[in-house]
Amino acid sequence: MISASTELVAHPCSALLVFGLVAAVLRGRSASIAMLLGPLLGMWIVYDLGLTLKGLQEANPMLEGFSSSLTLFGYEMTSVLVDKQSLLFGYLFHLAALIAGIYSFHLRDPWQLSMGLLYAASAVGVAFAGDLLCLFLWWEALAITSVFQIWGRKTDRSEKAGFRYLFFHVLSGLVLLAGIVLRYHTVGGSEGFALASLTDAFESGDLGAQLILFAIGVKCAFPFLHVWLTDGYPEATPTGAVFLSAFTSKAAICILARLFPGTELLITIGATMAMFPIFYAVIENDLRRVLGYSMINQIGFMVVGIGIGTELAIDGSLAHAFNDVLFKGLLFMSMGAVLYRTGEIRGSELGGLFRTMPWTTGFCIVGAASISAFPLFSGFVSKSIIMAEAAAHGHHVVWLCLLFASAGVFHHAGIKIPFFAFFAHDSGLRPKEAPLNMLIAMGIAAFMCIFIGCNPDWLYGMLPGGAAGYHPYDATHVITQTEILLFSALAFTLLNLWKLYPPELKSVNLDVDWVYRKAGSCFLQYVDTFWNRLNDRAHSFFIGKVAKGVADFTKAGHLRVFEFLSDPMHEMGLLGTDTKAKAKNKFRKRTELGVHQVGLTALVGILFLLLFLFLAR
Helix, strand or coil: CCEEECCCCCCCCHHHHHHHHHHHHCCCHHHHHHHHHHHHHHHHHHHHHHHHHHHHHHHCCCCCEEEEEEEECCEEEEEEEEEHHHHHHHHHHHHHHHHHHHHCCCCCCHHHHHHHHHHHHHHHHHHCCCEHHHHHHHHHHHHHHHCHHHHCCCCHHHHHHHHHHHHHHHHHHHHHHHHHHHHHHHHCHHHHHECCCCHHHHHCCCHHHHHHHHHHHHHHCCCCCCHHHHHHHHHCCCCHHHHHHHHHHHHHHHHHHHHCCCCHHHHHHHHHHHHHHHHHHHHCCEHHHHHHHHHHHHHHHHHHHHHHCCHHHHHHHHHHHHHHHHHHHHHHHHHHHHHHHHCCCEHHHCCCHHHCCHHHHHHHHHHHHHHCCCCCCHHHHHHHHHHHHHHHCCCHHHHHHHHHHHHHHHHHHHHHHHHHHHCCCCCCCCCCCCCHHHHHHHHHHHHHHHHHHHCHHHHHCCCCCHHHHCCCCCHHHHHHHHHHHHHHHHHHHHHHHCCCCCCCCCCCCCCCHHHHHHHHHHHHHHHHHHHHHHHHHHHHHHHHHHHHHHHHHHHCHHHHHHHHHHHHHHHCCCCCCCCHHHHHHHHHHHHHHCCCCHHHHHHHHHHHHHHHHHHCC
């Protein structure tokens, strides 16, 4: 990358940081207003950075970005890197924070409000990070600030889910730090901390690069590392899930696109991610957990695009990340409104809510159409780029997998979510419509989903490659996607009519979390049978025997020593002329009282002095 160095007036996340701290001390509506002012001011800062970049590029067309540095602990860090990719995510995260802030306007919990803004600020920090050391600092902040959106629900389940969530993300941070340290020792100098492509290093077997990819993979919810998402998000507060859906995984996608473009392994990982959640989502009863699986499915498309590595494929991944924040946030908002009004989120207990929540129902359908990639909705203009690039570069099996995944997401997110929540059977629930602030937030997200779907060039113009003149609305893309959606809808309808579609049951779906729970149970059993028994035996020996013996000795140690010395002292005539037994008895009594003849005391003192001098030589 060709870049220039400049001084910045403010960090891109500074407004979110300041208002996040302010929201912690304010109360009532004032704190809620801070949730709106922070993102608006932050968006203006990002816009100003975009104007600066545009001016520099007009002077030097070869320039791709500019950076700013600061010195910390004697090391010069590239604190901010501004290019088209960081600007794209800067706009996205501020927009997401604004929508989530409006959605949360009714809240009066300072912890949730404050941490929500600080969480958004951490995501912006990740997007604009200029080197690996700076990335690590924001990476850890992302983990710490996000968990409060789960703990804010204040239930036993949410507390436990929060700790499990935090375990995975702290692990990600530690592995990232280990990878950075190894890279620094391998490469050395400032290049060791450079935020440059690690694809060649990874494919050549560099351990540091492999650890960094693993750390990013945790936050991207790679297979077998994804349980924090499907476990934590459903236990978050109605508003907290909206924040969580917007920042963590998308910040990870941003960094994955920077560091590992064109990594072949990502194509396989992404295709797996796009497919396996479908099977779990179909049988899942908790509708927010269904959305969690759907999120993994959509991230899989992004990972495939990054793995393909062409400029257009990466543009497709970044565009899909932008759209996913909007339509997935819209779906989480609609389900959050249902949970807020009914206290229930299980599909088996819902149904018929369209009668009293018509606006929420309509917004949910817009989100469902967008995630299903209906033409004229946002998902269509980004998902089709990735699928077209997969086919164009010979990844035909992957293309078929993505085709299957597209049909599957329509099943579990496009149909199942709105159908079982608002239609299906009549649950008898008649809740009020969602609060006005929630409806406004959902309306903004719904508008953006339709606007981008009808005006894709608006989004393409912000992408690093400008989508290379890609046109989504040609006959092939429209007809192919429409056929997929129609056949998927037909399959859902027939399965329901024939009573073959899996019913919504009151059940718990453990997914691969079963492996972690079984492994943890076996580990605890091993600890109990081996280490605890070893501890008991060590305690019995050292405390029961050794310590007791030392205590008994020290209690009457002087008597034992003088009893041991009494025989040789009697033979030397030092104990007088009495018989041996009588002399020993007198000596014992004097020892107990601490009274001895002056000569004997002096002799013992001289002996101890000589011993000390001998040892001190």
